[in-house]
Amino acid sequence: MTPEELWREAVRGSQSAWENLYAMFGGKLYQFFLKNTSQPELAMDMAQGVFERLYRHREAFHTGSLKTWIFHIARNLLIDEWRRKPRREVLADNPPEVADPTVRVEDWVIQKLDREQMVKLIDTCLPQLAEDDRVIIGLIYLGGLSIPELAKVTEVPLGTAKTRVRQARLRLDRMLMASLGTQGEREVA
Amino acid sequence: MNCEELRERLGDPTTLPAVETDDEAMRHIAGCEPCRAWLAYEKQLTGGFEQMGNRRPPVALADRIIAIPAEERRRTAARTPWWLAWWRRSWWPAALAGGVVGLFLAVSVSWLTPSSPQSRPTLQLPPAPMALARREEAAKGEAPALTDDLPAPAAKTMQEDAGTALEETAPAGAGIGAPPGEPRASTSDADSQPGRPPQPAVAMMAAAPADEAPASTEGATAVFQVARIDPHAADLDAETLLPPPAVPLSIPRPTAPPPPPPAPALPARRAPLPALPARGAPLPNETTVRQPVALDSARVPAAPPPGSRHLRRRQPPHRAGRPARR
Numbered sequence: 001m002t003p004e005e006l007w008r009e010a011v012r013g014s015q016s017a018w019e020n021l022y023a024m025f026g027g028k029l030y031q032f033f034l035k036n037t038s039q040p041e042l043a044m045d046m047a048q049g050v051f052e053r054l055y056r057h058r059e060a061f062h063t064g065s066l067k068t069w070i071f072h073i074a075r076n077l078l079i080d081e082w083r084r085k086p087r088r089e090v091l092a093d094n095p096p097e098v099a100d101p102t103v104r105v106e107d108w109v110i111q112k113l114d115r116e117q118m119v120k121l122i123d124t125c126l127p128q129l130a131e132d133d134r135v136i137i138g139l140i141y142l143g144g145l146s147i148p149e150l151a152k153v154t155e156v157p158l159g160t161a162k163t164r165v166r167q168a169r170l171r172l173d174r175m176l177m178a179s180l181g182t183q184g185e186r187e188v189a
Numbered sequence: 190m191n192c193e194e195l196r197e198r199l200g201d202p203t204t205l206p207a208v209e210t211d212d213e214a215m216r217h218i219a220g221c222e223p224c225r226a227w228l229a230y231e232k233q234l235t236g237g238f239e240q241m242g243n244r245r246p247p248v249a250l251a252d253r254i255i256a257i258p259a260e261e262r263r264r265t266a267a268r269t270p271w272w273l274a275w276w277r278r279s280w281w282p283a284a285l286a287g288g289v290v291g292l293f294l295a296v297s298v299s300w301l302t303p304s305s306p307q308s309r310p311t312l313q314l315p316p317a318p319m320a321l322a323r324r325e326e327a328a329k330g331e332a333p334a335l336t337d338d339l340p341a342p343a344a345k346t347m348q349e350d351a352g353t354a355l356e357e358t359a360p361a362g363a364g365i366g367a368p369p370g371e372p373r374a375s376t377s378d379a380d381s382q383p384g385r386p387p388q389p390a391v392a393m394m395a396a397a398p399a400d401e402a403p404a405s406t407e408g409a410t411a412v413f414q415v416a417r418i419d420p421h422a423a424d425l426d427a428e429t430l431l432p433p434p435a436v437p438l439s440i441p442r443p444t445a446p447p448p449p450p451p452a453p454a455l456p457a458r459r460a461p462l463p464a465l466p467a468r469g470a471p472l473p474n475e476t477t478v479r480q481p482v483a484l485d486s487a488r489v490p491a492a493p494p495p496g497s498r499h500l501r502r503r504q505p506p507h508r509a510g511r512p513a514r515r
Contacts, residue, residue, distance in 0.1 A: 015258065022254050030246040044250045051254045055261055118237035141238035146203035162197075169200060 003066040011058045022051070023069055032071075032138045035126050036078055046081065050074050070142045072153045075135060082131065113180070124176040133168040140165060190217045195224050202235045 003024060009017035029050055033043035050073050061069055104157045126134060139153060151161035190213050198204050218225050266274060276283065468473045
């Protein structure tokens with residue numbers, strides 16, 4: 001069953017369809033907010049806020065992608081939260097320097113990391129990215145949006161969305177390499 | 190396919206599974222070692238994010254989100270008045286019941302309302318006032334001979350449908366409007382003249398004879414008299430009543446004054462315009478009535494003195510003739 005079909009059932013009053021929608025998007029939304037706020041309670045509140053807005057404005061959604069709509073709401077909530085805070089922690093805008101620029105990240109990852117270590121590395125590196133990069137990486141990899149869907153959610157042209165994804169990925173890769181190098185040096189030491 | 194195109198496709202996690210089923214892409218990957226390493230890296234990164242997203246969120250979040258529809262329904266029900274909620278729940282039975290009641294009322298009203306014109310009460314013209322005056326005089330015995338001249342017909346007003354009492358123009362003396370020789374119930378009337386037959390029933394108005402109708406318009410005076418109603422009088426039969434007079438009651442209209450003379454035509458240099466009545470002149474059928482009009486001096490602006498600059502500035506002098514061409 002597609003998310004849109006589940007949504008129609010939920011609007012008609014099906015509680016099971018609503019629970020399936022939560023199982024489909026609840027975890028991703030929570031992780032998206034958690035990686036962008038680093039506060040579990042706030043991430044829970046914001047995920048709940050997304051579902052509340054969904055249900056309150058359930059007549060507004062007719063056509064299109066439900067996933068795009070959900071993450072559009074999530075991004076707006078996140079931006080509102082950032083604006084509400086007068087002083088927020090600005091993370092590193094510049095990625096850390098890589099020890100050996102000639103070494104490719106894919107070689108390092110393939111050689112040194114398995115899936116679990118990769119997850120830990122992402123957990124470490126993602127909060128250190130800039131806010132815009134975090135949002136884009138979160139929408140693409142946690143939310144599962146395609147680049148055209150990202151362009152709709154962020155309300156930018158498709159070419160701009162591609163450029164932003166490429167730049168965010170470049171900074172993430174450098175961050176991963178830097179962290180992996182530090183970890184590798186620690187392991188060697 | 191070159192490395193740039195492949196990496197662009199690999200950069201979108203939604204198109205990553207499709208790359209592995211694309212023969213052209215896989216041929217390039219088989220012959221390009223950096224792209225093969227890049228594909229492995231992308232798969233591992235995407236897998237890491239997927240695993241991160243598949244982490245189970247806190248149970249409290251599930252409880253809060255799953256309870257949202259019930260909570261929202263409860264809030265909406267609390268805000269909605271009971272009659273609106275009832276209408277939303279069962280609007281069609283109420284609409285059906287309303288329709289049935291409306292149909293019943295419509296049928297009832299149409300059934301009770303008389304539709305045929307015969308059943309409606311008919312109104313007839315009252316008799317001329319001159320006949321009434323003559324009849325009154327005859328009743329007083331001053332001119333008993335006039336009663337013989339009076340014609341027989343008398344007006345009758347029947348209000349059978351309304352259930353009201355029968356009112357009838359009753360004859361005086363020998364019985365105008367009554368068939369000769371038909372006895373009537375005698376009543377003891379204090380005003381009845383001695384030696385005359387007792388006053389029958391009720392007399393409201395007398396009918397005017399046909400030859401008196403034009404004469405009554407000359408005098409332009411109307412006498413309306415109402416006789417007393419004898420409560421003991423017997424009702425007349427419908428067959429004894431005569432039809433109403435043929436000549437309806439006519440009230441003379443005052444003669445209109447002659448139309449005033451037309452306004453004097455101004456000496457015009459051009460072709461004369463069609464004659465229009467002068468401003469303020471009465472219409473042909475209109476009587477000029479001049480009444481003193483009290484003007485409130487406080488509201489009427491005082492006329493400026495002749496030759497004042499204000500008046501001269503506002504109103505340009507009127508000049509007859511064609512305007513000057515520019």
